[in-house]
Amino acid sequence: MSDVTRELAHLSDEALVALAARAQETALAELYDRYGRPAYGLALRVLRDESLAEDAVQEAFMTIWNTAQRFVPEKGKASTWILTLVHRRAVDVVRREQRRRTEALDTAAEPGGDAADEEAWLRLQRERVQDALRQLPDQQREALELAYYGGFTQSELAERLGQPIGTIKSRMFNGLARLRELLGDTTMERNWTSTT
Amino acid sequence: MDVHDLTAAYALHALDERERAAYEAHLAHCERCREELAQLTESAAALAWAVESPPPPPALRARILAGNVVPLRARHRPWRAVAAVAACAAVGLGIWSATLSHSLGRERAHSSALAIAADPASRKIDLRGHAGMLAVSPHGDAVLVVSKLPAAPHGMTYEAWVIPAGGAPQRAGTFDGGGRMTMVELGRAVPKGATVAATMERDGGVDAPTSRPLLSAQT
Numbered sequence: 001m002s003d004v005t006r007e008l009a010h011l012s013d014e015a016l017v018a019l020a021a022r023a024q025e026t027a028l029a030e031l032y033d034r035y036g037r038p039a040y041g042l043a044l045r046v047l048r049d050e051s052l053a054e055d056a057v058q059e060a061f062m063t064i065w066n067t068a069q070r071f072v073p074e075k076g077k078a079s080t081w082i083l084t085l086v087h088r089r090a091v092d093v094v095r096r097e098q099r100r101r102t103e104a105l106d107t108a109a110e111p112g113g114d115a116a117d118e119e120a121w122l123r124l125q126r127e128r129v130q131d132a133l134r135q136l137p138d139q140q141r142e143a144l145e146l147a148y149y150g151g152f153t154q155s156e157l158a159e160r161l162g163q164p165i166g167t168i169k170s171r172m173f174n175g176l177a178r179l180r181e182l183l184g185d186t187t188m189e190r191n192w193t194s195t196t
Numbered sequence: 197m198d199v200h201d202l203t204a205a206y207a208l209h210a211l212d213e214r215e216r217a218a219y220e221a222h223l224a225h226c227e228r229c230r231e232e233l234a235q236l237t238e239s240a241a242a243l244a245w246a247v248e249s250p251p252p253p254p255a256l257r258a259r260i261l262a263g264n265v266v267p268l269r270a271r272h273r274p275w276r277a278v279a280a281v282a283a284c285a286a287v288g289l290g291i292w293s294a295t296l297s298h299s300l301g302r303e304r305a306h307s308s309a310l311a312i313a314a315d316p317a318s319r320k321i322d323l324r325g326h327a328g329m330l331a332v333s334p335h336g337d338a339v340l341v342v343s344k345l346p347a348a349p350h351g352m353t354y355e356a357w358v359i360p361a362g363g364a365p366q367r368a369g370t371f372d373g374g375g376r377m378t379m380v381e382l383g384r385a386v387p388k389g390a391t392v393a394a395t396m397e398r399d400g401g402v403d404a405p406t407s408r409p410l411l412s413a414q415t
Contacts (some may be wrong), residue, residue, distance in 0.1 A: 025312065028259050041249020054256050061260045066314055076234050080241040087244065091209040103249060122249060129246035147210035148243045154205045155212065173204035177237040183242055 021068035028065055039086040045149050046090040057091055058123035060086040094151040132182035140175030143168055203229055207236035208309040298411050309381040312339045325411035330392050332415055336385035347374030355397045356382055357405055370401040
């Protein structure tokens with residue numbers, strides 16, 4: 001993925017954020033090499049526009065750089081923080097641009113010739129989460145997908161699905177709670193040193 | 197509206213602005229919601245991994261990380277200019293953003309200018325005349341950050357000025373512009389109430405501005 005030696009590859013995500021907080025640019029580079037691709041994939045899924053997706057990822061990484069000092073590892077994982085920033089930025093943009101759609105995105109996974117390892121790991125994560133999603137009751141999955149990937153607010157969902165807002169809230173809550181059970185606490189851990 | 201039950205929607209970013217503000221206010225003094233939110237946010241972020249992720253264009257990495265340093269053109273006093281090829285999507289109060297090359301230690305000026313601009317204690321003032329901002333540290337050290345400033349024509353340069361309240365413009369360095377973002381650490385401190393401005397001057401700079409300011413910031 002990267003054209004420079006990943007000299008920080010042995011560090012945890014949280015340690016990288018701490019270094020970024022001390023203005024170490026190599027730490028930001030390493031975080032990008034780890035999460036730039038899922039970040040871009042997510043932004044593209046929400047925004048369905050390559051240029052807007054790039055901007056959203058870029059802005060999210062700028063936020064990471066500028067607010068790394070405020071990251072508190074005890075409150076959650078760095079990967080969660082990063083992807084949450086990307087998602088929030090993408091959702092803000094999609095609402096502003098009025099670009100929301102619900103049809104499936106037809107991007108086939110393009111094999112990245114340089115990183116089969118990366119490819120395999122991403123596919124593994126994808127299958128894992130998709131598998132968990134499939135195990136959710138349809139209505140919960142629908143609510144999660146429309147909210148998270150579609151960028152719809154709960155009120156818009158209620159209207160769209162013709163349900164009381166309380167029902168939508170329950171579906172989202174139960175869906176996320178069930179997803180958590182299905183995925184367990186140890187999801188998405190990775191030994192980064194093996195990827196160099 | 198029971199604010200407690202907005203946690204899942206908040207984790208999914210499915211609240212409108214009003215609801216989001218209400219929930220965040222509530223969060224500040226609801227331990228239970230903070231704990232629940234941490235868990236639900238973790239689950240929501242997992243959804244990010246379920247999508248196909250084609251590799252982002254390599255240029256995106258460069259946009260986020262790459263910077264270039266404009267050669268120093270010091271004359272009468274030390275000053276430093278930096279142009280960072282970086283994002284500046286929303287150069288404005290509080291939302292400015294920059295980063296730079298991952299080649300460490302290439303130019304100390306770089307870090308110094310960034311440190312001032314990124315320091316939460318620095319005052320950020322929007323520019324008039326051009327997109328960008330002025331960041332002034334509590335000590336008066338200042339950095340001009342200008343978005344998409346066209347490169348100065350051949351034989352010309354931009355010159356920065358610090359104009360103390362009621363005083364004459366004082367030279368604060370020259371710079372070339374060009375690139376997505378120009379970042380210039382001013383060569384002199386900015387006292388309270390001063391105006392910072394930039395004009396177009398002949399190469400090498402002049403002792404007093406000869407044209408109207410292209411951009412300015414009132415501190």
